[in-house]
Each structure stands twice: as C-alpha cells, then as structure tokens.
Amino acid sequence: MAEYSAFQVFKNGLTGNTGWKQAWRKPEPKQQYDVVIIGGGGHGLATAYYLAVNHGITNVAICEKGWLGSGNIGRNTTIVRSNYLLNGNTPFYEHSMKLWENLSHELNYNVMFSQRGIINLCHTPAQLDDTARRGNSMRLMGVDARMLTPRDLARRVPGLDLSASARFPVLGGLVQPRAGTARHDAVAWGYARAADRRGVDILENCEVTGFLRDGDKVTGVATSRGEIRARKIAVCVAGSTSHMMKLAGIEKLPIESHVLQAFVSEALKPFLDTVVTFGGGHLYISQSDKGGLVFGGDIDGYNSYAQHGNLPVVEEVMSETVALFPAAAKVRLLRSWGGIMDMSMDGTPIITTGPLTGMYLNCGWCYGGFKATPASGWCFAHTIARDEPHELSAAFTLDRFHRGYVIDEKGQGATPWKH
Numbered sequence: 001m002a003e004y005s006a007f008q009v010f011k012n013g014l015t016g017n018t019g020w021k022q023a024w025r026k027p028e029p030k031q032q033y034d035v036v037i038i039g040g041g042g043h044g045l046a047t048a049y050y051l052a053v054n055h056g057i058t059n060v061a062i063c064e065k066g067w068l069g070s071g072n073i074g075r076n077t078t079i080v081r082s083n084y085l086l087n088g089n090t091p092f093y094e095h096s097m098k099l100w101e102n103l104s105h106e107l108n109y110n111v112m113f114s115q116r117g118i119i120n121l122c123h124t125p126a127q128l129d130d131t132a133r134r135g136n137s138m139r140l141m142g143v144d145a146r147m148l149t150p151r152d153l154a155r156r157v158p159g160l161d162l163s164a165s166a167r168f169p170v171l172g173g174l175v176q177p178r179a180g181t182a183r184h185d186a187v188a189w190g191y192a193r194a195a196d197r198r199g200v201d202i203l204e205n206c207e208v209t210g211f212l213r214d215g216d217k218v219t220g221v222a223t224s225r226g227e228i229r230a231r232k233i234a235v236c237v238a239g240s241t242s243h244m245m246k247l248a249g250i251e252k253l254p255i256e257s258h259v260l261q262a263f264v265s266e267a268l269k270p271f272l273d274t275v276v277t278f279g280g281g282h283l284y285i286s287q288s289d290k291g292g293l294v295f296g297g298d299i300d301g302y303n304s305y306a307q308h309g310n311l312p313v314v315e316e317v318m319s320e321t322v323a324l325f326p327a328a329a330k331v332r333l334l335r336s337w338g339g340i341m342d343m344s345m346d347g348t349p350i351i352t353t354g355p356l357t358g359m360y361l362n363c364g365w366c367y368g369g370f371k372a373t374p375a376s377g378w379c380f381a382h383t384i385a386r387d388e389p390h391e392l393s394a395a396f397t398l399d400r401f402h403r404g405y406v407i408d409e410k411g412q413g414a415t416p417w418k419h
C-alpha cells in the first residue's frame with residue numbers, strides 16, 4: 001500500500017499533518033543482539049534490511065552516533081552508475097544497478113531513482129581509445145554503453161562548450177543510458193523504515209566508544225547508551241573507519257580519511273537532463289529535480305575528519321564547471337558541504353570477515369559508495385550471515401592487499417586523491 005500517496009498528502013495537508021505514522025521506532029537498546037551494525041549510513045541500513053529479508057536475521061541493532069543520514073549517505077552528489085572496466089568491479093556494480101531499478105517498489109518508498117544517463121567526456125584521442133575500451137568491456141559483461149560523437153553531444157547536452165576554442169575541446173564521450181541519480185535521503189529513510197518494520201532496532205545518538213572482547217574475539221560494543229553484546233559486530237562507518245578500528249586495537253588499514261566537497265547552485269530552469277563527467281580534470285555535474293546544479297570534484301587531498309573543505313578545491317571545481325558550461329558563469333552558488341571519505345589504496349571497497357574474530361568490515365568506498373549502497377548491503381549481509389564472502393564481493397576482501405591482487409580500476413596506485 002502506498003503510505004505517501006497523493007491522497008495522503010492532500011488529506012494530511014487539510015488535517016494539520018497529524019495523520020502520518022512514525023517511519024521508524026525509537027527503541028531503547030537491548031543488552032544482547034545477534035548482530036550489531038555500527039553506522040547508520042546507507043550501507044549499515046541496507047545491510048540490516050538484507051540480513052532480515054535475505055537471511056531471516058532480525059535480532060539486529062544499528063548504532064548510529066548522530067541522526068540517521070547525517071553521514072555521507074546524506075551528503076553525496078547522488079550519482080548511480082555501473083560503468084566500470086575491471087571484472088572484480090563490474091558484476092558487483094551492475095548487481096547494484098539492478099537492485100536500484102526495483103528499489104522504490106522493494107522498499108515501498110520512492111527513492112526517486114532517475115535513469116537519466118551518465119556521459120563521460122573525452123578530450124584527447126588517447127582518452128577516446130581508453131574510454132571505448134571501457135565501453136567495450138562493459139558491453140561484454142552485459143552492461144549498457146555507447147560512444148557519442150561531438151554531434152551526438154551537441155544534441156544531448158546543449159549547454160556544453162563544443163567549440164574548437166573551448167579550453168578543453170571535446171572529442172566525444174561514453175554514455176551509460178541506465179545510469180542516473182537517486183534521492184539520497186530517501187534511500188536512507190526507505191531502508192530504515194523497511195528494516196525497522198522487520199524488527200531491526202535503529203539506535204540513533206548511540207556512539208560506539210569501544211569494543212568488548214574475550215581474548216581475540218569481539219563480543220560487543222561499549223556505547224554512549226550502555227554496553228551491548230552481540231554474536232557478530234559489523235563495522236560500516238565510512239570515513240570513521242580508521243578511528244573505529246583503532247578502538248579495536250587495529251592500527252594499520254589500507255584506508256585514509258579525506259574530505260570531499262559538493263556544491264549546489266541556485267535553482268535554474270531545465271538546463272541539463274543527464275549526468276556529465278569531465279575527462280580533463282575531475283568534475284561531475286547534474287541538475288536536481290528542484291533545479292539546482294549539483295556538482296563536485298576531487299577530494300581536498302589531505303587527511304581530515306572535518307565535514308567541510310577548503311577553497312582551492314572550490315576554485316578548481318568552479319573553473320572546470322565554467323570551462324565546460326560557459327553559461328554557468330552567471331549562476332550563483334547556493335551551498336557547499338563536505339563528507340569524510342574512506343579512501344582505499346586501490347580505489348576499490350573492502351567487504352570482509354574480520355579482521356578480528358566476530359567482526360565484519362565494510363569500507364573503502366572512495367568517491368562511489370552511494371551507487372553501491374544496495375549491493376553493498378546485499379553482499380555484506382551475506383558475509384555476516386554465512387561467514388564467507390558473497391561471490392559478487394569475493395574480490396573485495398582485505399587480504400587482497402597481502403596477496404597483491406589489488407583492483408586498481410584507474411591504475412593510479414596507492415594515491416587516494418587520484419582514485
């Protein structure tokens with residue numbers, strides 16, 4: 001049944017908005033659960049949901065130190081895509097795409113998934129070749145992809161500077177038509193409501209401050225709302241991963257925390273009906289349903305736990321935006337914000353059992369964890385329930401760094417700011 005139907009909006013508008021049901025409960029923590037998930041971001045919530053739905057495990061608590069959605073799930077630029085090159089990545093992200101395509105129905109919550117396509121622009125002949133290779137690899141693995149000529153681009157993205165005198169002349173592009181955007185808050189709220197209805201306790205304002213241990217085994221967590229014991233502890237804290245693992249006595253992980261900024265402009269009339277990424281630097285841009293241009297670029301490039309960034313990146317992102325879309329020069333910037341990114345050393349995520357007994361780790365999402373939210377939850381829930389990796393995330397275990405089987409999609413090496 002549609003709980004947020006047009007009829008309900010109308011009826012509640014006339015009755016002082018008193019008829020809405022609470023979306024999720026505010027329970028008191030129990031002393032013991034089967035699984036405690038640390039982090040109420042998209043990945044933690046999706047994990048709880050799939051633990052309940054796919055594995056029948058519902059005695060689960062999510063400990064979130066702030067309010068639900070206060071982390072990167074509510075701070076990203078909402079791009080969803082599966083346009084990867086390497087075998088370890090493509091099936092995982094394509095599974096995520098398929099889950100996205102049914103997510104609003106699955107959760108009975110409109111996550112506003114809009115398959116408006118993503119276009120990667122190319123500015124050199126070598127980049128065109130490289131991009132065509134990625135497109136071919138995608139098609140071989142069953143993912144939609146098509147090369148675009150400048151003439152196609154002129155029709156598809158009229159605001160783009162395609163002149164020969166452009167600062168970064170555009171030679172073509174690659175489109176993934178099924179890619180797009182989704183409403184990030186709705187994804188968190190949708191998973192939260194669906195998990196709560198299946199019995200999961202969402203504990204907001206419940207900061208994990210330490211781990212309870214029995215020798216090498218993790219047996220629970222100390223929190224700002226008391227101690228909670230559990231058979232299994234799943235860590236899903238994105239940019240706070242190193243800090244969290246330090247509480248467990250693990251000093252070294254192939255993860256660095258960096259701030260990534262995002263920007264939104266004042267609302268404009270329809271200007272851009274797809275997502276565009278710039279191949280000459282680092283910029284991704286789309287237009288939200290409210291009309292604002294939503295865009296971002298590189299991480300700030302220094303380690304930080306601050307949820308705000310610095311001016312050099314602002315300047316760089318603005319100059320790239322104006323170079324691509326000269327008409328944007330007159331647009332006013334409305335807001336900017338930052339999120340703490342869990343940058344892995346090969347640019348690929350980690351979904352794994354361990355590193356301690358009783359512990360499970362999900363992190364390393366770099367710039368791209370929003371689009372992975374459904375598949376991450378799906379595979380992490382499998383890992384927790386079965387104590388073994390899901391076949392789609394088997395390449396993402398932590399031991400790849402010991403074995404030398406890193407998945408370096410961009411071939412950038414251990415340089416987090418380049419992934």
Ligand SMILES: Cc1cc2nc3c(=O)[nH]c(=O)nc-3n(C[C@H](O)[C@H](O)[C@H](O)COP(=O)(O)OP(=O)(O)OC[C@H]3O[C@@H](n4cnc5c(N)ncnc54)[C@H](O)[C@@H]3O)c2cc1C
Nearest residue numbers: 039041042043065071072073077079208339368369370371
């Ligand atoms: C500006 C920006 C733009 C981005 N754009 C995109 C994009 O367009 N597409 C895309 O795919 N990805 C994008 N990302 C990345 C994506 O948002 C993240 O990779 C993804 O959201 C991370 O997973 P999460 O949702 O679980 O993290 P989060 O929402 O950050 O969840 C982690 C949670 O852990 C909680 N936590 C931390 N410490 C503790 C503790 N001690 N106790 C309890 N809880 C704790 C935090 O409060 C937080 O709520 C972007 C990120 C940013 C910041």
